[in-house]
Amino acid sequence: MELDERKVTILKAIIKNYMDTGEPVGSRTISKYVDNRWSSATIRNEMSDLEEMGYIIQPHTSAGRIPSDKGYRFYVDQIMQEKDSEAAEVQELMIQRIDRLESVLKRMAKLLANDTNYAALISGPRYRQNKLKFLQLSRVDQDKLLIVTVLEGNLIKNSIVHVKETPNDEELLNMNILLNSNLNGLTIEEINLDVISRMKQQAGSHADVVDLVLEQVAEVIRADSEDLQIYTSGATNIFKYPELSDNQKASELLQTLEHTELLKDLVDTNGGEEGGTGIQVYIGEESPVQAMRDCSVVTANYELGEGIRGTIGIIGPKRMDYEKVLKTLRTLMVQLEATFKKEER
Amino acid sequence: MELDERKVTILKAIIKNYMDTGEPVGSRTISKYVDNRWSSATIRNEMSDLEEMGYIIQPHTSAGRIPSDKGYRFYVDQIMQEKDSEAAEVQELMIQRIDRLESVLKRMAKLLANDTNYAALISGPRYRQNKLKFLQLSRVDQDKLLIVTVLEGNLIKNSIVHVKETPNDEELLNMNILLNSNLNGLTIEEINLDVISRMKQQAGSHADVVDLVLEQVAEVIRADSEDLQIYTSGATNIFKYPELSDNQKASELLQTLEHTELLKDLVDTNGGEEGGTGIQVYIGEESPVQAMRDCSVVTANYELGEGIRGTIGIIGPKRMDYEKVLKTLRTLMVQLEATFKKEER
DNA sequence: AATTAGCACTCGAAGAAGATGAGTGCTAAC
DNA sequence: GTTAGCACTCATCTTCTTCGAGTGCTAATT
Numbered sequence A, B: 001m002e003l004d005e006r007k008v009t010i011l012k013a014i015i016k017n018y019m020d021t022g023e024p025v026g027s028r029t030i031s032k033y034v035d036n037r038w039s040s041a042t043i044r045n046e047m048s049d050l051e052e053m054g055y056i057i058q059p060h061t062s063a064g065r066i067p068s069d070k071g072y073r074f075y076v077d078q079i080m081q082e083k084d085s086e087a088a089e090v091q092e093l094m095i096q097r098i099d100r101l102e103s104v105l106k107r108m109a110k111l112l113a114n115d116t117n118y119a120a121l122i123s124g125p126r127y128r129q130n131k132l133k134f135l136q137l138s139r140v141d142q143d144k145l146l147i148v149t150v151l152e153g154n155l156i157k158n159s160i161v162h163v164k165e166t167p168n169d170e171e172l173l174n175m176n177i178l179l180n181s182n183l184n185g186l187t188i189e190e191i192n193l194d195v196i197s198r199m200k201q202q203a204g205s206h207a208d209v210v211d212l213v214l215e216q217v218a219e220v221i222r223a224d225s226e227d228l229q230i231y232t233s234g235a236t237n238i239f240k241y242p243e244l245s246d247n248q249k250a251s252e253l254l255q256t257l258e259h260t261e262l263l264k265d266l267v268d269t270n271g272g273e274e275g276g277t278g279i280q281v282y283i284g285e286e287s288p289v290q291a292m293r294d295c296s297v298v299t300a301n302y303e304l305g306e307g308i309r310g311t312i313g314i315i316g317p318k319r320m321d322y323e324k325v326l327k328t329l330r331t332l333m334v335q336l337e338a339t340f341k342k343e344e345r
Numbered sequence C: 001a002a003t004t005a006g007c008a009c010t011c012g013a014a015g016a017a018g019a020t021g022a023g024t025g026c027t028a029a030c
Numbered sequence D: 001g002t003t004a005g006c007a008c009t010c011a012t013c014t015t016c017t018t019c020g021a022g023t024g025c026t027a028a029t030t
Helices: A005-021 A027-033 A040-053 A069-081 A101-116 A169-183 A193-226 A235-240 A247-258 A260-268 A322-344 B005-021 B027-033 B040-052 B069-081 B101-116 B169-183 B193-226 B235-240 B247-258 B260-268 B322-344
Strands: A119-123 A132-141 A144-151 A155-162 A230-233 A279-283 A295-303 A309-317 B119-123 B132-141 B144-151 B155-162 B230-233 B279-283 B295-303 B309-317
Touching: A005 A027, A005 A040, A005 A069, A027 A040, A069 A279, A069 A322, A101 A119, A101 A230, A101 A309, A101 A322, A119 A235, A119 A260, A132 A169, A132 A193, A132 B132, A132 B144, A144 A193, A144 B132, A144 B144, A155 A193, A155 B155, A169 A193, A230 A260, A235 A247, A235 A309, A235 B247, A247 A260, A247 B235, A247 B247, A260 A295, A260 A309, A279 A322, A295 A322, A309 A322, B005 B027, B005 B040, B005 B069, B027 B040, B069 B279, B069 B322, B101 B119, B101 B230, B101 B309, B101 B322, B119 B235, B119 B260, B132 B169, B132 B193, B144 B193, B155 B193, B169 B193, B230 B260, B235 B247, B235 B309, B247 B260, B260 B295, B260 B309, B279 B322, B295 B322, B309 B322
Parallel strands: none
Antiparallel strands: A119 A230, A119 A309, A132 A144, A144 A155, A279 A295, A295 A309, B119 B230, B119 B309, B132 B144, B144 B155, B279 B295, B295 B309
């Protein structure tokens, strides 16, 4: 059997209606929806076909139909084809200042959740193969040294180490020159024994400090690439959708959103490979995350230059407003990247 | 009427039983619980008295009794009096290293939630009237300066500013000396026009950089004292308690936990004034947060020296295991402060 | 051949009626 | 002061009924 034009019209009508109400929709409703172009009986026949083809489902014998995963998939694929020109108006994307990327991302998640009424998720960027750009030692106390580590991409990390005795100002100055001239531009893998021993030699009486500093630098870089930061917002929005808010499901979903390690699968996938917008839609069973099998998940990858990339995601009911979500995400990505570029300028 | 010994025994028995089961407890249950020391009829009479006195409540005529807020209050007050000597064993409080206080606090909230099976909340420390300890300018790019600001209490903040042209190394060195000699030990209020104009004069050709730096410093300090960080963990634990997990209540409570601004009242209160352990117990209606009127909330204030203080909180059902929670909190506080001191050493 | 009106049928949801039993209050006896 | 005994209450569970939205099928119509 083929999906002729009338079937498509009816399928879309079913999906649209179900999106609004969340209730199974019957043949008479559709008949009215299409201005009685066809009678309810005709619609019934068509619906019967559509069900046989797997696009819609009857929850029980005497209920209307709801879209199946396949039905949503068809709908979404259609939307994705239509290039929407107009951008969604994202409320107040006045990111006044990137003080810390983290805070921008958090605010962005909040914005998204508020704007869409679904749950939003955003992963902090991963910095791969990052290079050292700049190191600075300073004395902050009698026995404490502050190490500021700047990585490629202007990622800044601080650490404080304790030493028996801090070098004096001149020695510090020399150490800073020593560290920077030896280490700048190296990735952590490139800092090998050879480099280290040469530095120690040059450091003379303060070789122990070199050790401490290197240890810290290694830890800073490792910590950053290891624990993936994921921020969520609007998780409780799911209570707005009856089909998700029964206790069992809501509990599972919220628990998943609370434990970021369970969200890795969502964020790890490199959706950008298709070269398109990098936006992916997972409907129901398609989701890589167990607890989201009753939801739809839309993810988008952002890239802030120099391989710094992360993921934004929206989690909502299967009947989410895909059109709006896709638009909003696209707009947001553009703005995020633009804001970042401007700041980097 | 007086609370004689038998009434107290029975009241405690009711509370203990209710804590375990979450179901109203009847006279026969209690009778068995006290090894038939008194018959169910006697218990009934006593229960009738206890109800009249407001310590227990009958949800409906033919149900057992449950403790009222007043009943819990009595019980908790008794526990608080008994000085428990033995410390609770808090799982694996091996905080290997304070890399960033933030991450320690997050982990601690997680720990607490796991350990108690209630929701945990922890507020980042507030730094009041903070003094500048150290400033450092470095060049990281052609047109970018890195400003590292260290405040009293070793709170470190970074910011990057754009300048038309960075000073050369020697000028930078001089500027650092200038900034530190003029600003160290001052609070933001103390940086007045007088100080600023004097510095600008001394800075000569790079007076504009001084402006930029001061602006950043002001912002860093302001941002930090303004937005109070609150981390929550184990929010979904509330689904473990039927009396809290009906959709209405759970939704409200979770929403409150998601919006940190609603938690301010819990964290702002300065419970330490009584001079004791600084632990406070809010039972039901006593809670300052609307959505927690059906819960109990236990908060404790920690202090990490130099006026850096914050709050830890546990949110659970009224029938929470107060004894355990109090013990755990006390232990945790001691350990947190000890860890911090050691690290500061 | 496609469409539609008509009708019997299905089945979940909501409500009513009754059965169950845990738990109480009260009284009278110990 | 304590306890046994008993009538009474009332939430909960089960069963039964009603109701109606929605279907599938058939026969008539275009």
